[in-house]
Amino acid sequence: MPAAANKVFTALADPTRRAIFERLARNGELTVRALTDKAGVSQPAVSKHLGVLKLAGLVHDRHQGRQTHYRVRPKGLAPLIDWMGFYAAFWEDRLDRLEDLLKRMEQ
Amino acid sequence: MPAAANKVFTALADPTRRAIFERLARNGELTVRALTDKAGVSQPAVSKHLGVLKLAGLVHDRHQGRQTHYRVRPKGLAPLIDWMGFYAAFWEDRLDRLEDLLKRMEQ
């Protein structure tokens, strides 16, 4: 289950890649060309980053003629949420136990 | 704000490091020795990983004699939650619950 989280964390660890993802999240759908223009790196670099994001399930691509449109895949962040949710549940347990303890001490 | 997210993502991207973090989350507080015994890597490697986690604000350390106890710093995941803010539309309830929980954990 956390195998997917691995790729997601790795994909989002790089600032350039995360910036690309954020632009896609804001603008909905962009071509490689459009992304390259404001990425600060070369077109091949952008293509590689998009490949990593795609492999991590964070983006989806659509080919139209000679250009490729990329957009965010909504479910892509799910592994991340799930991973954090797991610990949230754990923390809640600890909080619950703490609350129980405090209640018992009140007597 | 995204500078913190950067370190957090990077810190959690490595499987060994994330495993250490998970063990700390489950067990509450552990010494470097205890962590090393089941980490699958050498003690210096564990120490370095803990250094990265600490620098990312994900763990906190407490020195007692010759041993150092590490524990999870609950607020450490906050930058992650913040970063996902622009995704709120998709995650609404789940994100809200996480944010509530983190607020309750604030010291």
Place this chain on the structure above:
DNA sequence: CCAATTCATAACCGTACGGTTATTGATCGT
């Protein structure tokens, strides 16, 4: 006191990664 334990640091090593330029395959515009 001396030996052992604990942890951090230093020095080093191989590899993976992010970047580049060059190239190729498609596809569009004229």
Place this chain on the structure above:
DNA sequence: ACGATCAATAACCGTACGGTTATGAATTGG
């Protein structure tokens, strides 16, 4: 038909990173 544009791939390069062993500083126990 042809030149230009777009995107992916290949080949290469420097560096950062995760791992190791070796060493040192501090603390503990017998």
